[in-house]
Amino acid sequence: MMAVFLTLLQVLAVIIVSVTALLFVLKTWMQGPKFRPKSPISLAGKVVVITGANTGIGKVCAYEMAHRGGKVIMLCRNYIRGQLAAEEIRSKTSNGEMLVVECDLSSLSSVRLCVATLLTMVDHIDILLNNAGVCMLPYSITEDGIETTMAVNHFGHFLLTNLLMPLLQNTQILGLKSGNKCTARVVVVSSLIHDKGKLHLEDLNYQLSCYVPVQAYYDSKLANIMFAKELSKRLGNNSGVNVYALHPGVIATDLGRHFKEISSVLNFLSQLCYPLLKTPESGAQTSLYCCLEESLRCESGKYYSDCKVKQPDKIVENSQLAEQLWQVSERITGLSPQGTCTEIFQGVLDLEEGTDDLPLHFSQGALDTPLVYAQA
Numbered sequence: 001m002m003a004v005f006l007t008l009l010q011v012l013a014v015i016i017v018s019v020t021a022l023l024f025v026l027k028t029w030m031q032g033p034k035f036r037p038k039s040p041i042s043l044a045g046k047v048v049v050i051t052g053a054n055t056g057i058g059k060v061c062a063y064e065m066a067h068r069g070g071k072v073i074m075l076c077r078n079y080i081r082g083q084l085a086a087e088e089i090r091s092k093t094s095n096g097e098m099l100v101v102e103c104d105l106s107s108l109s110s111v112r113l114c115v116a117t118l119l120t121m122v123d124h125i126d127i128l129l130n131n132a133g134v135c136m137l138p139y140s141i142t143e144d145g146i147e148t149t150m151a152v153n154h155f156g157h158f159l160l161t162n163l164l165m166p167l168l169q170n171t172q173i174l175g176l177k178s179g180n181k182c183t184a185r186v187v188v189v190s191s192l193i194h195d196k197g198k199l200h201l202e203d204l205n206y207q208l209s210c211y212v213p214v215q216a217y218y219d220s221k222l223a224n225i226m227f228a229k230e231l232s233k234r235l236g237n238n239s240g241v242n243v244y245a246l247h248p249g250v251i252a253t254d255l256g257r258h259f260k261e262i263s264s265v266l267n268f269l270s271q272l273c274y275p276l277l278k279t280p281e282s283g284a285q286t287s288l289y290c291c292l293e294e295s296l297r298c299e300s301g302k303y304y305s306d307c308k309v310k311q312p313d314k315i316v317e318n319s320q321l322a323e324q325l326w327q328v329s330e331r332i333t334g335l336s337p338q339g340t341c342t343e344i345f346q347g348v349l350d351l352e353e354g355t356d357d358l359p360l361h362f363s364q365g366a367l368d369t370p371l372v373y374a375q376a
């Protein structure tokens with residue numbers, strides 16, 4: 001009897017050790033490659049702007065940029081949370097050039113106010129890391145009349161990037177004046193799951209179809225990568241600004257904070273998987289690679305994963321969709337005046353033949369926001 005019991009114990013021990021070893025190997029494999037620059041990178045004199053920098057992979061990137069001596073401006077929706085993160089990074093890096101600017105990407109007026117503040121703080125931007133994101137939100141509409149996931153993940157960043165373009169382009173101009181060849185970078189954090197995005201431009205507020213939280217996230221991540229590609233195309237070769245989109249991996253961050261509001265089963269399963277996922281440090285590596293890797297200096301409009309270039313889904317090749325998304329985004333964010341936009345927007349208007357009304361089912365408020373362009 002005792003012998004059987006001991007044998008069972010031995011079998012159990014072997015199973016536990018094997019499973020632990022397997023999980024350890026899986027966790028190690030999940031971490032992906034590290035960004036290892038060939039030579040140390042100094043960011044002294046460089047200005048880095050990061051959205052959603054108070055937690056997750058954005059915070060790791062803020063730390064890495066500060067550690068390399070850059071002036072880091074953390075755009076956070078909650079000023080106090082931003083300051084707490086900045087303080088923590090300051091204490092670890094002794095870099096005093098950590099600044100926090102409030103920026104709620106779900107509010108177009110907050111984005112405009114943030115840009116106005118940045119224009120008083122810096123005369124150029126070397127790196128803009130569009131990192132902030134939300135996932136699996138219950139249905140809600142922002143003060144501008146936009147579905148919140150699309151508002152934060154795409155429209156807010158679209159407006160921010162366009163308004164900051166004079167500061168990004170100034171990097172090259174100032175560099176030339178001092179005899180240096182400098183190129184600014186816009187880095188857009190998308191996701192592998194952009195391939196599940198549909199982007200029905202005639203129903204971006206999900207009023208014609210049933211709202212599925214995860215679909216809104218897929219759509220927003222497809223919008224991210226299409227925006228990056230279209231921006232790169234519009235900027236062309238000599239603009240002094242290069243654009244990169246990326247998938248950071250599957251990471252144990254706060255991104256799943258809304259899961260419990262959608263489904264307790266999903267929340268439970270995600271908690272179960274957490275220990276196996278990438279750490280935020282590992283998840284930040286491809287963002288750092290796109291922001292800092294010297295060999296990418298002449299690349300633009302590409303998509304990266306695991307610190308190397310990757311082919312995105314073929315939907316990203318749909319240049320008509322990318323162009324229409326751009327036009328819709330200009331119009332919704334108030335970057336394009338309504339009159340002329342109606343003309344350039346003809347392709348999307350055609351989707352709703354015979355309708356003279358606004359084609360996108362956005363509240364009038366979203367389109368009424370005044371047209372503001374940043375002045376360099």
Ligand SMILES: NC(=O)c1ccc[n+]([C@@H]2O[C@H](COP(=O)([O-])OP(=O)(O)OC[C@H]3O[C@@H](n4cnc5c(N)ncnc54)[C@H](OP(=O)(O)O)[C@@H]3O)[C@@H](O)[C@H]2O)c1
Binds near residue numbers: 052056058131134191
């Ligand atoms: N985690 C993953 O597995 C994964 C996979 C693929 C792609 N991504 C992408 O990676 C990026 C970073 O995500 P993460 O995993 O680091 O998530 P996270 O830990 O939840 O960080 C998200 C950041 O975005 C900020 N944010 C949320 N709503 C905002 C708003 N309205 N205005 C301004 N900032 C806002 C958050 O601020 P608060 O703290 O104030 O909420 C936070 O700083 C996201 O774009 C995400 O889509 C993540």
